Amino acid sequence: MFQTARGRVPRIIAESFLIATLAVSTGAASAVAQTSADIQLIQEPSPVPSPAQTNTNVTMPALGETVSDGVVTRWLKSVGDVVKAGEPLLEVSTDKVDTEIEAPASGVLMKILVDEGETAKVGATLAIIGPPSPVPSPAQTNTNVTMPALGETVSDGVVTRWLKSVGDVVKAGEPLLEVSTDKVDTEIEAPASGVLMKILVDEGETAKVGATLAIIGPPNSAAKTN
Structure with a gap:
């Protein structure tokens, strides 16, 4: 009986140690996995913002190994003109060659720094091209509803009923x-889609041919709510 009990004690201790080891190993693995996930979240790359449109300098190019400067003979564009990349922008002259300089980028010619007849060193800024201007959307305007010509001899008409x-x-x-x-x-009929903003000729009133009867505003005008 005593030997049997003594034999069970080491076995029980060993099993307890094994269970504790497994528990510690499992906890450590979970901690490692969580740490890896945290690192992955930290290292997640942030979205790269789109580069802002900036000005572009037009510079005097090197037109020969021994050429150190050039004379601007003629500008082919004026300040405020829209230019396209690769489009001839100005003409320059050196003691070796006469040539055209192309626009390095598309945009608007914002400023000319070297006038015609002036000399500029190689690498000097001749002009500045700004970013292309956004095309404005056409402004939405009001539309007049007029009295049409309803016959060769008809000069006016009476508004009998407004349907809107x-x-x-x-x-x-x-x-x-x-x-x-x-x-x-x-x-x-309504000449355009939109909102009936104003009625100028009431029912029963007479209006000459071509007279404005009402005004229709753009579709985004404040409409009547029920």
Whole structure:
């Protein structure tokens, strides 16, 4: 009985040590994995911002091994002109050669630093080209609704009914109002899409041919809300 008990004690101790070792190993592996994940997150590259558009210098090129300067004989573009990369920009003359200098970049000729007839050293800045100007979107303007000519002898018409109210959204070609003359009764369509901003001739009133009956604003104008 005593020997059996003594034999079990080392076995129990060994098993306990093995379990503890496995637990420590598992915890260490988890810690390593977490640390690796943290490092990966830290090393994740940040998005590279797009480079800002900057000015470009037009410089006097080296036009020969022994040429140290040149004379600007003629500018082919003026300040404010749009230029394209590779387009002839100016003419220069040296004691060896007369040649054209091309624009090194596309953009707008912002400033001329060396005028015609002046001399510049090789590498000197002759002009500055700015970045291309963004093309402005066409401005949205109001559209007038006018009284059309409804006959050769018709000089005016009466607005009998408005089919839309101020603030309503209208579509080009959609019936907008009804008019009456001594020759015909008809509908007038909206000449453009947008918002009916203002009615200038009320129902029952008379307007001459060509007179403005209403104003339609651009589609993004404040529309009437129900």
